[in-house]
Amino acid sequence: MSGRLIPALPFGATLGLIAPAGPPAAGSLERVPALLAAHGFKAKLFPGCAGPTHLDYLAASDAQRLADLHAAFADPEVDAVLALRGGYGCARLLEQIDTDLLRRQPKLLIGFSDITALHGLRDGLGLVGLHAPMPASNLLDADASADAHALFSLLHRGLSAGEQIAPALPAHDLNQGERAAGRLIGGNLAVFTALLGTPWAPRADGAILFIEDVGEAPYRVDRLLVQLRQAGVLDAAAGFLIGSFSDAESPDAVLADLLRPLGKPMLAGWPSGHCRPHIALPLGLQVEMDVAAGCLTVI
Missing domain, CATH: 3.40.50.10740 (Murein tetrapeptidase LD-carboxypeptidase, N-terminal domain)
Incomplete structure (x- = not known):
């Protein structure tokens, strides 16, 4: 131990x-x-x-x-x-x-x-x-x-500490930047966004924000991301880890429109969420996200 x-x-x-x-x-x-x-x-x-x-x-x-x-x-x-x-x-x-x-x-x-x-x-x-x-x-x-x-x-x-989480990831058009490090927060986009304005919304300052969802049309993903932006979460985060968005039309265009201009490292196509395979993620731990290598390292 x-x-x-x-x-x-x-x-x-x-x-x-x-x-x-x-x-x-x-x-x-x-x-x-x-x-x-x-x-x-x-x-x-x-x-x-x-x-x-x-x-x-x-x-x-x-x-x-x-x-x-x-x-x-x-x-x-x-x-x-x-x-x-x-x-x-x-x-x-x-x-x-x-x-x-x-x-x-x-x-x-x-x-x-x-x-x-x-x-x-x-x-x-x-x-x-x-x-x-x-x-x-x-x-x-x-x-x-x-x-x-x-x-x-x-x-x-x-x-x-030092262990890598490195699923086989294909290249993704949303990927940008090189590396970012911070506490891993997030989860289901709709549920995470619903915590805004409550005492239970995680601090996003310097964090790696992971998001995934199921059955959310692109315009609804847009609404959720805009709410995160207006609450200061997107500006505060150090980088973005994009998981599965399943059972709906792909929101990639929305994610590109709202996240790419922030200029922060982003690693997309991560197999976690309402999908298979579903890779476990350690929320609350400090991680380094390496976009080129397509992996997370616990630090």
């Missing part, structure tokens, strides 16, 4: 499963323990994972989802906390989260999409999280074995 910025979890470690946003699809919850066991982890499912749902789109009531989140971080048996899926709902919990508890129990939080809101809150506490696939979101899919292996292998080995 010495020197690791994300501690290694041994085989047999327990992952606490919570559903802070949407409910799992029918029949998926029962398959999660076997998935984790196949990769050397025990699963501890907290009650809200099984419902009952609230308003049809929330896994359980706000009170239950909040109680599960607190219980998972407080539980001495739980080594790291894994969100079951995204959807929507984390924002409803933010003002009630016990931040003192999270500071006392700085366990890793793993998840993406709506979990971006929780990563934002934790960033303000100086806590690291993994923007990574989730069991009932995409890790149970038939073609997700490589993503599952990559994520759980990362959890077993941990992450140290």
Whole structure:
């Protein structure tokens, strides 16, 4: 564990499963323990994972989802906390989260999409999280074995300064600049932007801003980026890491129009988000982005 910025979890470690946003699809919850066991982890499912749902789109009531989140971080048996899926709902919990508890129990939080809101809150506490696939979101899919292996292998080995994250990236027209270094922040563009004006919006000064989204038409991506610009986030950031924008027309023209004139290093086509493969990203850690090499180095 010495020197690791994300501690290694041994085989047999327990992952606490919570559903802070949407409910799992029918029949998926029962398959999660076997998935984790196949990769050397025990699963501890907290009650809200099984419902009952609230308003049809929330896994359980706000009170239950909040109680599960607190219980998972407080539980001495739980080594790291894994969100079951995204959807929507984390924002409803933010003002009630016990931040003192999270500071006392700085366990890793793993998840993406709506979990971006929780990563934002934790960033303000100086806590690291993994923007990574989730069991009932995409890790149970038939073609997700490589993503599952990559994520759980990362959890077993941990992450140290000097390590590179270097997926095979084709050249991309949006790429510009050479290098930028800073704290890695961001996640889902719509959820991240919704944090603006709240106490849980991560500081962007000197940061590497990662963005991804799903099902957002180019004009909606435009609106979100303009809001980030008007809030000073784009000017404050040191560089941009562009992930997947899936299930909609490509927003590359919008990204070029709004980000390229800033003259900051930008690395695009990064395989993270609502896509496959989905490479885990260490939010909250300092990284150096090398555009020409197409990689991130933890520093």
